[in-house]
Amino acid sequence: MSTSALSAAGETAQSTRPTRTPVFERRLAKRYRDERNFRLLGLAAVSFSLGVLVFLLGNMLINGIGGFQRAELTVTIDFPESGVTGDAVSLTAPSAAQTLEMQGLPDVVAFYAEQQLGAEAAAELSIDGWRDVSAALADDPTLIERSATFELAASSALAAGMQGEGPPEMQALAKRLVDEGKLARNWDWGFLSRSDATSPQAVGIWGALKGTMLTMLVTLVLAFPIGVLSALYLEEYAPRNRWTDLIEVSISNLAAVPSIIFGLLGLSIFLAIFPNLRSAPLIGGMTLALMTMPVIVISGRNAIKAVPPSIRDGALAIGASPVQVVFHHVLPLAMPGMLTGTIIGMARALGETAPLLLIGMRAFVATPPDGFTSPATVLPMQIFLWSDEIDRGFVERTSAAIIVLLVFLLAMNGLAIYLRNKFEKRW
């Protein structure tokens, strides 16, 4: 009797606790519902961005694959019969192309093309086709002793006809040649080793790629040390006063300045000092370094702030000098964060066109730059230039150039992430 009375009293006491009321349970259910909705929303956002990314990459890949191919005509040349001669030494010499031109190689190529493809089709052979023959001979001089078959670039009109575009007579010619097996779209590895040209059949990306590499190298070599040292000085040495506050605000603002302004700065300062270096990767790199440095400084300072003060104290307490504390302890621990900032800054610089427009890097450059001071263009600029071309053949080439740019970006970021993980330490 007494025990049951006790337990009943216990139940009433329990049911009146605020955590045991129906109101509380309804509130609890709502909290779970809110959490579930938030998760779904987040998932939807991530899926959407992932979908956009996949669409972009897929679209780029499908369109761009064609850019790595080109329409080529098959021509067989019987060298002993043609009278073109040479040996291993002369065919691999730098002047081989000129020697062969003097021997009448262009006419020989045209003659065999006409014989095998017909006059109409031979006219659609790219005028620089014989250069490919000369290059093949340089690779393998023994070809000169026998009859050899070459795949030579067709004109861009014939290439368009092959894809069902352009005048009907060209389409018909392309169809006939394809049926005869004399015209085909082949993988064009030369795209990766040639430079800009007027015909989409003859263009390549190497010039722009090399220009990008040189420009990025200059940017990295200038922006990284200057950015890291500035961050270290501001964080570790500079006194906290009005001047350093002003510098801090200026750096933050510098990171937000539109890139074209940096181009104007490069134009009015760097090009005023070095007027002969128009379009040079050196000037481009210097301009982009101005743009990248504030990003590295800001992320670097945050990384330095995140180094626990106890590590500094520990090093100071065994008699390390401030410089030793910075270079032995703070910098290694802050390096992953600094590298992250550098990746972001460099990725932004890699895709930048506006500032480079102003310092003349939009010139038509048909030879790859052979140094930091020779005229060059960069990948995004090449993409911009090709997208502006009227010839339909440039559409695919533009997509192919975008793929090269993205692969370069991924390679660069991959390297940076590898380095970051290598330096990463736990404490």
Next chain:
Amino acid sequence: MTVIHPNMADETAKIRAHDVCVYYGDKMAVDDVSIDISPKYVTAFIGPSGCGKSTFLRCFNRMNDTIGTAKVTGLIELDGEDIHGDRMDVVQLRARVGMVFQKPNPFPKSIYENIAYGPRIHGFAEKKADLDVVVERSLTRAGLWDEVKDRLDDSGTALSGGQQQRLCIARAIAVDPEVILMDEPASALDPIATAKIEELIDELSGRYAIVIVTHSMQQAARVSQRTAFFHLGKMVEYGPTSEIFTNPIEDRTKDYITGRYG
């Protein structure tokens, strides 16, 4: 008003502080403290939180220099030499006066590198063989050698809390200091690790002058031979540990010892 027990004046004092005040901005953290630290004994600073004992300890190796707003006045001498004087270099001072912190702070490097770092930057040992000797000797003195000798290349941060703190003590004694300052070295550790640290302090006393700040009166009683009681930035009483704990002169000391506040 500071009460100093008789016979505390020490001709051979390792560290002698005269009228030391420390300010954080306008706030006075240490108020006019004078003390002689004997090289032969372990000296404990006790007192409630915020009484200035840690701040005062950090004056001895000028760690307060790293805090922009802190200002130290008065005279502190190490072997009769003014530690703020022109002839005293702060890097050399810190090599002579080592420090162990409240929270174990090994460098995120290997155990070996943690110990070898100090001797290497000071140029005491540059060859690998010499460094090996220093590392083994320091770890042995810190009672850690047997536990880590097979994994010297592991990260110092992978050790347990107590082992990390002994690693920090080994790191401090690797540069062979004259004084070791310990700022609540066992407050983040469990009782077993604490006992090991206390044992270690006992073994190290005599070879090094040791000054330890502690919250725990029992710890002060166990490890020290001299005790100074701080309250509100002032040193209230300084004397032999046994006297301070059994027969304090000041009422405030008595109240703190008996647990009336703090």
